[in-house]
Amino acid sequence: MFKSIISAGLLWLCVLGAVPGMAQAGEDNPDYRLGGGDLIHISVFQNPDFSGDRRVAESGEITVPLVGPVMVGNLTIRQAEEKVAQMLSDGKFVVRPQVAIVPLQMRSAQVSVIGLVGKPGRYQLDSLNMRVTDALSMAGGIVQSAPTVGLNGGDVVILKGQRNGRPFSKTIDLADIFLKGQDDEDVPVVGGDTLYVARAPQYYVYGEVQKPGTYKIERRMTVRQALAQAGGLTPRGSQNGIRIYRKGDNGQEVELSAELDEALQDNDTLYFKQSVF
CATH class of the missing domain: 3.10.560.10 (Outer membrane lipoprotein wza domain like)
Structure with a gap:
C-alpha cells in the first residue's frame, strides 16, 4: 500500500514537471486541440480507478469510469483537464480532483507540406513536440535536383497557420538552425499548419x-x-x-x-x- 502511494505520487510529479526532464503535457504546444482518433492518458491524483488510456471517439467523446461520456473534442489539453475535473467534482466522485492529461497519439492533427519537397502532402503529428524540421523530414526533405536542371528547393521555409485563434506566419531560414545554431527558429508545428518550400534562387x-x-x-x-x-x-x-x-x-x-x-x-x-x- 505504501509503495503504491509513493508510485502514484512520483507519477503525478512527473506529469506536472516536478521531476527534471519531464514537461507538463501541452507545454510546448498549448494550442493543440483534441480530436477523433487521439489517444490520451488520464491521471487523477490518488484515484487510479479513474486513470488510464482513453481513445477520443470520432464524436469527440471519451469515457470516464462512473462519469460516462465526456466531450473533449476541440478542447485544448488544459481545457480537457478542467472539464474532466469538473465532472468528477460535480458527480461527487472525487473531492477537489487533480487531473492531468498526456497525449500519446495525435491522429486528428495534420500538417501540410507543399512546394519543392520530396513527398508533398498532409502528415499526421506524431507528438506535441513536432517541429518544422521534423515535418520536412517526413515529407522527404527539400528537393535537390541535378545542378543544371534548376529545380532546387530553397533554404527558406514559410510556415502559416493559427496561434491563439489568430493568423500566424513565420519565415524560417534553415541555415540559421543548422549552421548558426539558432534552435529557437525550429518552432513547433500544430494541426492545420502549412509549410511551403519555394524554389531556390x-x-x-x-x-x-x-x-x-x-x-x-x-x-x-x-x-x-x-x-x-x-x-x-x-x-x-x-x-x-x-x-x-x-x-x-x-x-x-x-x-x-x-x-x-x-x-x-x-x-x-x-x-x-x-x-x-
Whole structure:
C-alpha cells in the first residue's frame, strides 16, 4: 500500500514537471486541440480507478469510469483537464480532483507540406513536440535536383497557420538552425499548419562556357563562382565583356556589364562572349 502511494505520487510529479526532464503535457504546444482518433492518458491524483488510456471517439467523446461520456473534442489539453475535473467534482466522485492529461497519439492533427519537397502532402503529428524540421523530414526533405536542371528547393521555409485563434506566419531560414545554431527558429508545428518550400534562387548561363544551363545560386555567390560552377570557359571564351541580363523593379530586363566579383541575384542571366583572338 505504501509503495503504491509513493508510485502514484512520483507519477503525478512527473506529469506536472516536478521531476527534471519531464514537461507538463501541452507545454510546448498549448494550442493543440483534441480530436477523433487521439489517444490520451488520464491521471487523477490518488484515484487510479479513474486513470488510464482513453481513445477520443470520432464524436469527440471519451469515457470516464462512473462519469460516462465526456466531450473533449476541440478542447485544448488544459481545457480537457478542467472539464474532466469538473465532472468528477460535480458527480461527487472525487473531492477537489487533480487531473492531468498526456497525449500519446495525435491522429486528428495534420500538417501540410507543399512546394519543392520530396513527398508533398498532409502528415499526421506524431507528438506535441513536432517541429518544422521534423515535418520536412517526413515529407522527404527539400528537393535537390541535378545542378543544371534548376529545380532546387530553397533554404527558406514559410510556415502559416493559427496561434491563439489568430493568423500566424513565420519565415524560417534553415541555415540559421543548422549552421548558426539558432534552435529557437525550429518552432513547433500544430494541426492545420502549412509549410511551403519555394524554389531556390537560380541563375542562367550561356555563351562560351563548358556547361551552359540553369544553376542554384549559393549564398553570396559571385560571377566568378558561377563561371566555375558552369565548368569554366571554353577555349574560345573570354572573361572580358561579361554581360548580366537582370530584371529591374519595373519587370523590364536590363543589360549590365559585370565583373568577376559581382554578386548574383535571382533570375540573373550570364553571358560569356567569344574572345576576339
